[in-house]
Amino acid sequence: MRYLFLTLMTIFLLTGFSAPEPNEEVTVIVELEEKSETFIEEVERRWPRLEVVASYDTIFNGAAIRGTAAELEKVARMDAVKNQYPVHKYEALQEEGMSFSTELIRKKFQHPQTGKGVKVGIIDTGMDYNHPDLKQNFKGGYDTVDFDDDPMETKEEGATSHGTHVAGIIGADGEMKGMAPDSELYAYRALGPGGVGSSVQVIAAIEEAVEDGMDVINLSLGNDVNGPDWPTTHAVNKAIELGTVVVVAAGNSGPGGWTVGSPATSSEAITVGASALAQEAPFLKVAGERERIRIQTMAGSVPWDLTKKYPVRYVGKGDREWVNLQGKIALFERGGAPFSEKALMAYQKGAVAVLIYNNEEGAFQGGLDGVELPIPVASLSKEAGAWVKEKVVLQNQWVETVKVTLGDQVAPFSSRGPVTTNWEIKPDILAPGVNIHSTIPGGYESLQGTSMAAPHIAGIAALMKEAHPEWTPSEIKQALTSTADLVSNSKGPFPPTEQGAGFVNINEAIEPELLVEQSSLSFGKLEEKLFRKSLPLTIRNLTDKPMEITIEEPDRKKGESWTVPMTTEIPPEQTKNLKIGLHVSSAFLEDGVHEGYLKVKAEENVFTVPYVYVKEESDYEIVSGFELNPMWQNDREASYRFHLAEPIDTLRVDLYRAGTLLSAGTLLELEDLDAGLIEGELDISEKNLEGSYLAIVSVETEGKESLYPFPIYIEGK
CATH class of the missing domain: 3.50.30.30 (Glucose Oxidase; domain 1)
Incomplete structure (x- = not known):
């Protein structure tokens, strides 16, 4: 869990820290080897002037402590401290757009559920809980920016509206109706003036939401790291493991592929892309x-x-x-x-x-x-x-x-998959994200972005939780993806890496007849000439009648063949475990992403299951998310962190001063690295770094070199 403290930024801000003066007050977060209670008692006994502003023991063991740099340095040397972390900035995912009202979507809903009794946590910029459409359903929350019980949107300099807009889509109940107008809304203000927050605030907000017993959490936050093992993804996975449905915006970096960022890359989360309705x-x-x-x-x-x-x-x-x-x-x-x-x-x-x-x-x-x-x-x-x-x-x-x-379209800005390293399909599902009319402080406004799509699904998840309180987060996700409707244009369905299972079908998701446990099938990355792999396909019959299942293989490409099970019958309220086999002669296929849909026919109904595999090379970035952070205690040492999409032979990081592009020397050289999260520390005492730089990360594998630029900023004293 030591990696839970990285940015959930919309725009990935890479910033450093200057060494604080001994008597300067700062807030740091420490990760502990043990539960936080004993540690906090020891800190309060030995250093009574220090302020413990937050403690964590649900998602990880740790505490946020404020005090002078000199005293915090002593705390950092305690045996119980596993690590300590600097602060990173966060921003909200949104893009402005034209008017469209969510009321048009609700009119299609044919079931009685309204979200009554379901607790929805909105981790965002806060909420204008005095808004006439929200005040009835607002039940509480927490402000992890100011560490108090007042999660009001920022109103003065740096005023925000993002969280209030998201809240209206989920649970407005006034002139505007949200997707779940009787749900209980809890606001967790993790982003302060200008929509900016820190790692301390976001982690504390997730902790508070889980401990407060949220049934659903909405995170319209993300970064640009297209990998499954980035720390923010681990945080989301832990919340889901503890029983909370977590809905995450896919991001606004489309229409290119490989643009979904963490934590939307979580296999367990419900990742939502944006669509434009007819x-x-x-x-x-x-x-x-x-x-x-x-x-x-x-x-x-x-x-x-x-x-x-x-x-x-x-x-x-x-x-x-x-x-x-x-x-x-x-x-x-x-x-x-x-x-x-x-x-x-x-x-x-x-x-x-x-x-x-x-x-x-x-x-x-x-x-x-x-x-x-x-x-x-x-x-x-x-x-x-x-x-x-x-x-x-x-x-x-x-x-x-x-x-x-x-007709319904995939919004151009909506981020696309797949995800590097595990090669899975994201997003999982589409929801309206273009021209969405919702609440803001003092009135209403139309915005667009996957930030607006995610709360539609969060609200629908609240309706599902009311209808089926015993359903797990996994079952709610299965019901959503199993019943979604493919979005098509004149050329056929949009690819799975653009729409996942398709556009949400509210009515069928509430009362599905069939659940496919796998929201998608990822056969991975093919590097051998002859490839064979089988994946499970588990189908659950929720009706009181036998269900005959026929799986139709996709249209064959040259060099590709499928093995699908014979027609089978699933008894009432029973589950059948099947297998889907893929055989590929890679010499006949082009490099890149290969994707499509399998059809599952159940009586008169047809369900689709998206699949994907990647042959050898594709156009994803090998390096993403590079950051350099001088240690908070001093500016002689710095931590670095980045994600690798695949193993590499050598990596070098060269620094150039922004503007002049004069070389500031080689920062880092590494060899034989595996795919995934890479982090470490280095001595920068002789480099005299301060200001804006361009870090050029060069990687080489089997004689092929690639270059990736990352802007970084290192503050001076």
Whole structure:
């Protein structure tokens, strides 16, 4: 458990610590070899001026202690102290977006459950428990930022709203209705002003939530470490082991693969990706061209409701001499001036609308930062921007806007799997995460992100817990994934590493007829020429009638074959243990991720089970999460930590000063490392490190070298 104290950051902030002055007060967390009670009594007896601000004995043995650096140094030398840790920053996962109300989702619910009597813990930025939609269901909590019983959102400088928004999605009961409007809401404020917290605060919040007997915990937090053994994942696994359902946001780093970060990489947690529900979306169309270009209206913009054809004028990044845009759509490249400034200048020159296309691969989301304009402003991907320049601007064409009704979609920003090292599928399931209307201090707002998707599942888990109080966290997860509906487009279902089992089916998850214990099948990484592996598939019949089961193998690829069991009957309320075999001749398959779905036919119903395997190399990052932290006691020694996706022969870390990129020397050299979490300590007394650096981590395996940059900051005294 010594690794439980790492960051749950949305944006992975790598910061160091300066050596405190002897009389400077600091808070440190110590991990103990024994239960904390005896240790705390000894500390209070020997150093009465020290303040024990938190103690932990559920997830790990330890305590958070505040006092002078000189006295804490003495505490750190006690025999009972196993380790002590610095503080890391945390932030909340969110992205701004347009309006959409969760009430539309609740109207589909056909069962009587409301979450009554179910305790849901929200570890976040706190909660505005005076909000008229939340005050009735707010039952308590704790503030691990200030260490008191008042988990109110930050209201003054650095005001926050994230936790209140999440709480409304789960259990609002007023003008807005959450997914479980009668659930008991507990707020654990672990993130303070600006949505930033520390390891002490987050660990204390998990500890408090578990000890308070939460049935469900929602964590809309994460980092960028795509591996299963990062310490935050261990913390989540421990809470689940103790009987708590833990729901985790997948992250907002999509649409690329291998972007799910810890603790969403936990095998046991319910990892939630974001989907966009069926909606009407604007597309651009040009006469004579079959292709249509989708545009994404920016946050704060009026709707894109153009009804006529218009010419398009390319104006670069907005830094060139401005021209008359009267009656035209202005096309910008992203970069340079802020979006709002570009839009305002275009409006002043007479533009009827503004398009801003990305300056790197893929789409992006943006907002107008409070600037209100009467013309619409939308974003395009880099590829779409190039298309508009070629087909419209250069050919003097006019564009028209057409509205297209889209079915459920995987949100572009939603993080994708699989997970390195164990090669499992994540996310597990999708929920609405685009244009979600919910509570904030003083009113309501629409946000989007997987932070908004996760509380939908947390609320649904509360409904399931009310209906089946005896169900374990594993059974609740099985019911959700077994009954989910695949999300598809014109090309077929989205891949498992984008949607997991699919979009949550609220009604069937409450009363499922069948449970598949495995939410997905991971056959691992294939490195041999001939690969054979069998995995269990355990199916449970929850009905009072026999159930005939037929498993249909996936569409065969060249070099791939499957072995599936024959049709079998499962008696009422019984379980059948089956096996699925995969045989691969790797010479016939391309490197990379291979994934799809097996169909499980039960009478007239069809269930799907996602599968994945990885052949040899793929496009994941071998190194992630590198951090360097000078020890809190002094700045002569530092701890380092990073994750390896696969074994490597050699690793070297070189430091370069930010800005000048002048070399600051080689920091670290290691050899023959296995996959997983790597950590250690090193002497930096002769390096005189202070300020911002770029750490270049180079790894070499079988003669192949890869480089990975990580910004780090080391504070001075």
